[in-house]
Amino acid sequence: MLEGNSIGKNFVITCFGESHGRCVGVVVDGCPAGLPLSEQDIQKELDKRIPLKPEIVSARREKDVVEILSGIFNGFTTGAPICTLVWNKEAIPGEYDLIKDVPRPGHADYPVRIKYGSFSDYRGGGRFSGRITVAFVMAGAVAKKLLGLFGVEVLAYATEIGKVKLRTTPTLEEIRKNTYKTAVRCPDLESAKEMEEVILKAKKEGDSVGGIVECIASNVPVGVGEPLFDSLDADVAKMLFDVPAVKGVEFGAGFKAARLKGSENNDQYVIRDGKIVTLTNNAGGILGGLSSGMPILVRAALKPTPSIPKEQKTVDLSKMEETLIRVKGRHDPCIVPKAVPVIESVVAIVLADHMLRAGFMPKVLGGQK
Numbered sequence: 218m219l220e221g222n223s224i225g226k227n228f229v230i231t232c233f234g235e236s237h238g239r240c241v242g243v244v245v246d247g248c249p250a251g252l253p254l255s256e257q258d259i260q261k262e263l264d265k266r267i268p269l270k271p272e273i274v275s276a277r278r279e280k281d282v283v284e285i286l287s288g289i290f291n292g293f294t295t296g297a298p299i300c301t302l303v304w305n306k307e308a309i310p311g312e313y314d315l316i317k318d319v320p321r322p323g324h325a326d327y328p329v330r331i332k333y334g335s336f337s338d339y340r341g342g343g344r345f346s347g348r349i350t351v352a353f354v355m356a357g358a359v360a361k362k363l364l365g366l367f368g369v370e371v372l373a374y375a376t377e378i379g380k381v382k383l384r385t386t387p388t389l390e391e392i393r394k395n396t397y398k399t400a401v402r403c404p405d406l407e408s409a410k411e412m413e414e415v416i417l418k419a420k421k422e423g424d425s426v427g428g429i430v431e432c433i434a435s436n437v438p439v440g441v442g443e444p445l446f447d448s449l450d451a452d453v454a455k456m457l458f459d460v461p462a463v464k465g466v467e468f469g470a471g472f473k474a475a476r477l478k479g480s481e482n483n484d485q486y487v488i489r490d491g492k493i494v495t496l497t498n499n500a501g502g503i504l505g506g507l508s509s510g511m512p513i514l515v516r517a518a519l520k521p522t523p524s525i526p527k528e529q530k531t532v533d534l535s536k537m538e539e540t541l542i543r544v545k546g547r548h549d550p551c552i553v554p555k556a557v558p559v560i561e562s563v564v565a566i567v568l569a570d571h572m573l574r575a576g577f578m579p580k581v582l583g584g585q586k
């Protein structure tokens with residue numbers, strides 16, 4: 218578990234690759250044997266990163282084609298590590314020589330340069346690029362397929378971009394049907410249009426905007442999670458913060474809970490159709506670090522894209538002189554649309570890990586043949 222390249226205890230993922238290196242990939246270790254899994258299952262998730270409108274996301278049409286190198290035999294997982302990767306066909310390393318000594322404000326360039334010196338792969342942010350999240354999506358595809366066998370569904374969508382908020386509370390059906398029909402990955406078509414406009418306006422001004430992604434995990438059984446330091450909310454929050462540009466995470470009522478009275482915040486228990494449920498879900502489906510049986514509801518706040526064409530102050534580290542920077546190249550004027558499948562994947566990965574740990578999933582699916 219050195220150097221922060223791996224996460225998980227029973228469903229362990231190790232990510233490799235750099236933004237402008239040869240490839241980006243992931244090794245998933247701990248996936249039970251007997252899960253039907255094909256390249257198509259992973260490709261389907263990767264394709265969610267392809268911009269519907271390149272002007273809304275980045276001009277780089279990341280047409281990533283997955284290759285599975287190991288862990289699958291006759292269309293099923295074997296229980297061995299699953300290694301998948303995509304080749305970086307569109308990498309243009311030379312494009313980043315200009316920023317080698319001139320850190321972009323808001324990006325990881327400066328602390329990376331001080332920590333790793335000349336050994337850091339600065340091209341496109343190297344290991345600190347949003348492109349690394351391709352690996353999260355590939356591992357997330359495996360996790361989602363696994364969770365699906367146990368009836369768990371994880372769905373994410375944009376609820377806010379710039380200052381434009383999603384106007385309605387979408388149903389699960391609307392989220393499934395509409396999210397990927399819109400360029401901004403928002404299930405309400407009207408709000409989506411306004412979100413697009415706010416991105417285009419920022420882009421025209423050489424600027425960027427941030428936003429909020431909400432994620433719902435349905436049908437998670439009661440009791441997934443471990444006490445204290447391995448609580449489900451802590452692990453979900455940790456991995457969400459591992460997504461570059463995520464600056465805030467909240468569950469259920471989140472920060473609003475601080476302004477409620479106990480009587481307002483408590484989710485009261487009732488019996489519906491013979492099942493214990495709660496009248497509200499201010500807890501976001503997690504109590505005491507364990508799933509409560511209600512949908513897990515988590516939100517991640519993403520900052521505006523740091524690389525912007527607008528002129529900003531920085532320092533030329535080679536001369537130790539103040540200078541100005543306008544970041545060129547293919548950057549997303551808003552990270553949210555591409556982050557939606559990433560957030561979905563991250564939540565699925567943590568849930569798969571915890572469901573295995575809590576014994577809700579066997580090591581060999583369907584028993585040994």
Ligand SMILES: Cc1cc2nc3c(=O)[nH]c(=O)nc-3n(C[C@H](O)[C@H](O)[C@H](O)COP(=O)(O)O)c2cc1C
Binds near residue numbers: 324347462522547552
């Ligand atoms: C899917 C995704 C795409 C991103 N695209 C860009 C981008 O085009 N340009 C950029 O400057 N930052 C982009 N970022 C954000 C940076 O990677 C991030 O801000 C940087 O690594 C610093 O990390 P921090 O914001 O978590 O502190 C992206 C992040 C994600 C998750």
